[in-house]
Amino acid sequence: MKEDLLDIVCCPLDKHDLELDATEREDGEIVTGTLTCTECGETYPIEDGIPNLLPPDMRDEAPA
């Protein structure tokens, strides 16, 4: 994901701002990292360049 995606996305639970912590960047994109809600503190992982913004109770549900 690109950092400016944060202008559009928010926490799926309370719709507040997300704070980025990038651990791996490549060509201006964040490949790995986390997004943390500034209100409720919930943390959402970024893996393979795609943030997982599912509500936490759906995150581990039914892998293929």
Next chain:
Amino acid sequence: MTDDESPGDGPSTGSVRATYDRIAAHFSKTREYAWPEIETFLDDRSGAVGLDVGCGNGRHTELLAERCERALGVDLSREMLATARERSAERGFDYGLAQADASSLPVRNDRVDIAVFVATLPHLPTRESRVVALDELARVLSREGRALVSAWSTEHDRFDADEGFDTSVEWTLPGGEGVERFYHIYDPDEFRRDIEASGLELVDFEVSSGNCYGTVRPE
């Protein structure tokens, strides 16, 4: 056919996700082109932000990326998102992707000028979750924002019913293995009622190729 909604083996959101995770590569190959109804909706529209809810391989997100300064595609299935990322890189499209649930969209209020919510609503397992997803669409649309919502309908030749019903429809993988997908098949009046029950207002409605299409705006 299944109408069992017990957790685990019923038509839960998790099983729809697992199915699409499994069929993603093959499904994507059979979804090469945009539907004409979506192209008609997008004709002459433009805006700052476009959103595709249930983007699959991104075939409609690409059209939003052409018409908006920025576009975002969200999908429940991580494998479908992987096909979208690959396809957008191959074709030179630049848009954002996120894994998300239509009933709890991770998108800011009043942020979206054009949205498409195509062939996704029928995968949500209960009427409540479908109306919540329509409310979420209403929340993220800007005052002048417009969205196109589509759902498979009882008007399709393959169904013999006048009222909406729950079913499962098989996807056949290469090699012949069948994988079930949950669908709520809408009758046109019910489709209009669910939209009216949400924070959306119907601007235009048609049944085309066996699908209900509603152009909507926030109330």
